[in-house]
Amino acid sequence: DNAFYECNIEELYLPDGLEKLGKNAFYGTNISSLEIPSALTEIPNYAFANCNNLVVINIPSNIKRVGVRAFGSQMSLFAPASITIADGVEEICSRAFNGKNVDELTIPESVKIMDLSALRGININTLNFNAANAVFRMTMSDEVSILYNTSVNTVNFGNKVKSVGENFGASSDVETVNFSDSIEHIGESAFYNCQKLKEFNLPPNLQTIGDKAFAGCSVPTEVVFPDTVISIGAEAFDCCKGLIEITLPENVETVGKWAFYACDSATEITIPENVRSFSQYAFSLCRSVTTVN
Numbered sequence: 001d002n003a004f005y006e007c008n009i010e011e012l013y014l015p016d017g018l019e020k021l022g023k024n025a026f027y028g029t030n031i032s033s034l035e036i037p038s039a040l041t042e043i044p045n046y047a048f049a050n051c052n053n054l055v056v057i058n059i060p061s062n063i064k065r066v067g068v069r070a071f072g073s074q075m076s077l078f079a080p081a082s083i084t085i086a087d088g089v090e091e092i093c094s095r096a097f098n099g100k101n102v103d104e105l106t107i108p109e110s111v112k113i114m115d116l117s118a119l120r121g122i123n124i125n126t127l128n129f130n131a132a133n134a135v136f137r138m139t140m141s142d143e144v145s146i147l148y149n150t151s152v153n154t155v156n157f158g159n160k161v162k163s164v165g166e167n168f169g170a171s172s173d174v175e176t177v178n179f180s181d182s183i184e185h186i187g188e189s190a191f192y193n194c195q196k197l198k199e200f201n202l203p204p205n206l207q208t209i210g211d212k213a214f215a216g217c218s219v220p221t222e223v224v225f226p227d228t229v230i231s232i233g234a235e236a237f238d239c240c241k242g243l244i245e246i247t248l249p250e251n252v253e254t255v256g257k258w259a260f261y262a263c264d265s266a267t268e269i270t271i272p273e274n275v276r277s278f279s280q281y282a283f284s285l286c287r288s289v290t291t292v293n
Contacts, residue, residue, distance in 0.1 A: 004029060010053075014040075021047050023067075038062050043070040045093070050074050055081045057097070061088025061110075066096045068115075073099030078123050085111075092118040094139050107131045109160060116143035123151040130158030136165060145189075147172035157183060164190045166210070169197075179203040186213050188233065193217070198242070202226060209236050211256060218242050221265075225249035232259050234279070241265055246283075248272055255282050264288060 006028035018037045024046045032053040036043070038060065045067035048054060057071055066089060073079075078101040085092075087108040098121035105124050107114070111131035116138050119127075127147075136146055145167040147155075154176040155169065161180055166187040169177070177191065177200040184203075188210035191197055197217045202209075204226045211233035214223075219237065222245040229249040234256030237243060243263045247270040248255065255278035260266065262285040269283060270293040283289070 001025070002027070023047065024049070026051060036060055036063065041065070043067055045069065052079060055079060057081065057083045059085045059089055061086040063089055065091040066093060068093045069095045069098055071097050071100070072121065094118060095120050097122050104128065109158065113137055114146065115139045116146055116148070119146060119150045121149060126154045126156065127152050128156045128158065129161065132158065132160040132162065145170040145172060147174060154178070163187065166190065167192070169194055175199065181205060184208070186210060188212060191217055204228065207231070209233055211235055212238065215239060221245065227251050230254070232256060234258055235261065237263060239263070244268070246270070248275060250274065255279060257281055258284065261285055267291065269293070
C-alpha cells in the first residue's frame with residue numbers, strides 16, 4: 001500500500017506479469033498514460049486517485065473489480081476524459097471516476113455489483129447502461145440513486161435490460177431516457193423528481209410502472225402507454241406539470257392512488273372501455289381537464 005504515494009512520476013510501465021497492486025499505489029502521481037497488465041484482476045481503492053493528468057482510462061476484461069475512487073479525483077476538476085470499461089468487469093465501487101468529464105460511458109453487461117455512488121461526481125453526456133443483472137449496493141447514508149449527484153444528459157438502456165431498478169435515476173439531472181424494447185418493468189421511484197426529464201418513450205413491451213416512477217418530472221406533453229401495460233403504480237405520474245393528454249392503455253388492470261394527481265396542465269383524459277375501476281384520487285387536482293373520454 002502507498003508504494004508511490006504522491007511521487008513525482010510522469011511515466012509508468014507495469015510488467016505483464018503483475019498480479020497485485022496495493023491501495024493508493026500511485027495516488028497523486030503525474031502519470032498521463034496507463035496500460036493495465038493482463039494478469040491483474042483488481043484496481044484497488046485509490047490506486048490511481050488524483051492522477052489528474054490521466055485522461056484516457058481503458059479498463060480491460062481481466063479486471064473484475066474497480067475499487068473506491070480507483071481513478072477518482074479528490075477535487076471536482078471535471079477534466080475531459082475518455083473511460084472505457086470492457087465487458088468482463090463485475091464490480092464498480094464508490095466514486096470510481098469522481099471528478100471526470102466524459103462524453104460517453106458504457107456500463108457493460110458483465111457488471112454484477114455497483115455501489116449506488118459508483119458514478120457519483122462525474123459529468124456524463126451519454127450513459128449506456130447494459131448491466132441487466134446489476135445489484136446496487138448502498139455504502140453512504142445520503143445515497144438516493146445510481147445517478148444522484150451525477151450530471152447525465154442522456155441514458156440509453158441496453159437490449160438485454162428487462163427491468164429498470166428502484167430509484168435508478170431519482171433526483172438526477174437526466175434530460176432524455178431511451179428505453180430498450182426489452183424493458184418490461186420500470187421500478188418504484190425510478191425517475192422520481194427528475195425535474196429536467198423532458199424526453200422519453202415508454203417501451204413497447206412494458207407491463208408495469210412502479211409507484212412514483214415519474215412523479216415530479218417534466219414529462220412530455222403526452223405519454224404514450226403501450227397496450228401491454230397492465231399496472232400503473234400509485235403516484236406514478238404525480239405532479240407531472242407538463243402532461244396535457246392522458247390516455248390509459250387498453251389492457252390496464254390497476255391504476256394506483258394519486259397516479260396522475262395534480263397534473264395541472266392535463267386537459268384531456270381517455271379511459272378505455274374495459275377499464276372498470278381505478279384507485280382513489282387517481283386524477284385528483286387535475287384542474288384543467290375539460291374532456292373525459
